Amino acid sequence: MKNLKLLIASFIICSMLLSSAQAAFWEKGEAIGNEIKHEEFPESKDVEPLINVESNTNKNLTIRGSVENTYNVTLDDCMKYALGNNPRIQSAMQDVFASDARIKQTWSSYFPQFSWQTGYSRIRQLQLSDVFRENLIYNYWVLGQISVSQMLYDFGVTQNQVTIRKLDNEGYKIILTGTVNDVICDVKTAYYNLQFALEAKKVAEDSVKKYEAFYNQAKAYYQVGSKPKVDVTIAEVNLSNAKLTLIQAEHSVEIAMAKLNNAMGLSYFNKYNLAGCLRYEPSDISLEKAIKITQNSRPEFHLADIKVEQARQNVKLVKKSYFPQLTVEGQYQIGGMHPTSNTGYNFGGYLNFPTINGMLIKHEIREARSLYSRQQSEALNTKNNIYLEVQQSYYSLDEKKSQIPVAYLGMKQAKENYDLSYGRYKVGVGDPIELKDAQTEYQNAQLTYYQTLYEYNAARAKLEKSIGRNIAYGEVELEKPVKKRFKKAK
Numbered sequence: 435m436k437n438l439k440l441l442i443a444s445f446i447i448c449s450m451l452l453s454s455a456q457a458a459f460w461e462k463g464e465a466i467g468n469e470i471k472h473e474e475f476p477e478s479k480d481v482e483p484l485i486n487v488e489s490n491t492n493k494n495l496t497i498r499g500s501v502e503n504t505y506n507v508t509l510d511d512c513m514k515y516a517l518g519n520n521p522r523i524q525s526a527m528q529d530v531f532a533s534d535a536r537i538k539q540t541w542s543s544y545f546p547q548f549s550w551q552t553g554y555s556r557i558r559q560l561q562l563s564d565v566f567r568e569n570l571i572y573n574y575w576v577l578g579q580i581s582v583s584q585m586l587y588d589f590g591v592t593q594n595q596v597t598i599r600k601l602d603n604e605g606y607k608i609i610l611t612g613t614v615n616d617v618i619c620d621v622k623t624a625y626y627n628l629q630f631a632l633e634a635k636k637v638a639e640d641s642v643k644k645y646e647a648f649y650n651q652a653k654a655y656y657q658v659g660s661k662p663k664v665d666v667t668i669a670e671v672n673l674s675n676a677k678l679t680l681i682q683a684e685h686s687v688e689i690a691m692a693k694l695n696n697a698m699g700l701s702y703f704n705k706y707n708l709a710g711c712l713r714y715e716p717s718d719i720s721l722e723k724a725i726k727i728t729q730n731s732r733p734e735f736h737l738a739d740i741k742v743e744q745a746r747q748n749v750k751l752v753k754k755s756y757f758p759q760l761t762v763e764g765q766y767q768i769g770g771m772h773p774t775s776n777t778g779y780n781f782g783g784y785l786n787f788p789t790i791n792g793m794l795i796k797h798e799i800r801e802a803r804s805l806y807s808r809q810q811s812e813a814l815n816t817k818n819n820i821y822l823e824v825q826q827s828y829y830s831l832d833e834k835k836s837q838i839p840v841a842y843l844g845m846k847q848a849k850e851n852y853d854l855s856y857g858r859y860k861v862g863v864g865d866p867i868e869l870k871d872a873q874t875e876y877q878n879a880q881l882t883y884y885q886t887l888y889e890y891n892a893a894r895a896k897l898e899k900s901i902g903r904n905i906a907y908g909e910v911e912l913e914k915p916v917k918k919r920f921k922k923a924k
Contacts, residue, residue: 520699
């Protein structure tokens with residue numbers, strides 16, 4: 435009984451000493467969970483994450499060789515590299531050049547055609563030999579025969595063909611613009627993805643540091659006998675998992691950089707750092723303004739109209755299948771029984787009618803009209819799909835924009851929860867499982883925040899591609915001045 439009383443008294447004294455120690459600890463303000471440090475919790479206006487250019491994260495992206503080269507690359511630099519190196523743009527540009535050459539090929543119908551011929555023939559006329567009862571064999575020389583032909587007029591056939599070629603050239607120019615927009619969107623998305631990978635790597639590095647501190651704390655408690663061995667084991671497992679996550683994050687950076695290089699059209703270009711960081715770029719464009727910009731700037735929107743006009747011109751061309759051609763021709767010859775024994779010439783004008791197949795032409799016209807109607811329907815469908823794409827991009831951008839402050843608040847709350855859990859564990863009243871859950875939640879909250887920033891910027895790039903123009907924050911569209919028209923005096 436006496437031993438029991440001594441045990442109870444000892445327990446009460448230890449509890450009082452522990453309580454007084456904890457009270458002193460909290461009063462001194464040394465507990466992490468008791469006070470929120472403002473440098474760790476910036477205000478909402480400072481929502482943009484900051485990256486120290488001289489940090490180890492960026493140094494890992496430096497290629498070391500005989501000479502160390504480091505380039506700070508911005509998004510504008512990446513887009514310039516893409517415009518100059520991406521093979522898709524180069525291919526689309528060559529299509530424009532080729533279509534321009536086809537226009538000149540069509541105009542060549544109005545240029546004169548020259549031909550020159552020379553030869554030798556040995557001839558035996560069967561009928562004359564039969565009449566005169568002897569073989570009549572003679573030589574026929576063509577020392578030179580020059581022919582010139584000039585088409586004067588074909589009643590609008592060539593003009594229609596040139597018009598179709600010009601529309602084809604305009605279509606390829608629009609395709610080039612659309613290709614540039616696609617490449618720029620890919621570069622922006624890859625650039626933001628690389629920024630997100632760098633942020634994820636920073637989060638993984640921070641998690642390793644926190645788990646190392648957790649492991650050192652658990653090991654110190656175990657050495658003094660205040661915590662069991664299982665806490666050290668849990669801390670070791672958490673630290674190993676954090677290091678594994680860091681390795682994965684580092685390789686994700688390398689893969690993201692390779693994707694950015696591919697988007698720029700560079701096979702291998704790894705000697706650069708990102709000059710900027712993942713941040714929020716404001717966007718105040720309305721849906722009505724986005725639709726209006728699309729109608730004026732989206733390349734595919736105008737390409738649909740050009741294809742309709744091209745089909746209409748093809749109908750007009752098919753209707754002229756039975757039109758004649760007015761041409762003049764001239765020819766001069768030297769030759770005969772001997773190479774220079776005689777000369778000759780001929781010239782004249784001709785109205786050449788094509789071979790007419792009424793059944794064929796009738797159904798060719800019917801086919802062209804059907805293709806014209808089909809192209810009108812396809813143009814309407816293309817425009818509807820563009821409107822749908824713009825709306826989806828706009829609402830996706832608005833959704834990600836609304837998620838950013840919520841994700842940021844969740845990151846702050848998770849950080850506060852982690853600090854409280856770590857403070858409890860540091861004074862000896864916390865649980866390692868509770869601390870691990872708090873650290874996991876904080877890490878996930880950070881990744882969610884940066885993922886939201888990445889998705890917002892990617893959605894912004896997609897909206898810019900959908901409307902065919904970059905979005906400038908605070909852009910003011912000036913009204914065009916009304917031009918006064920005056921009637922000419924009689």
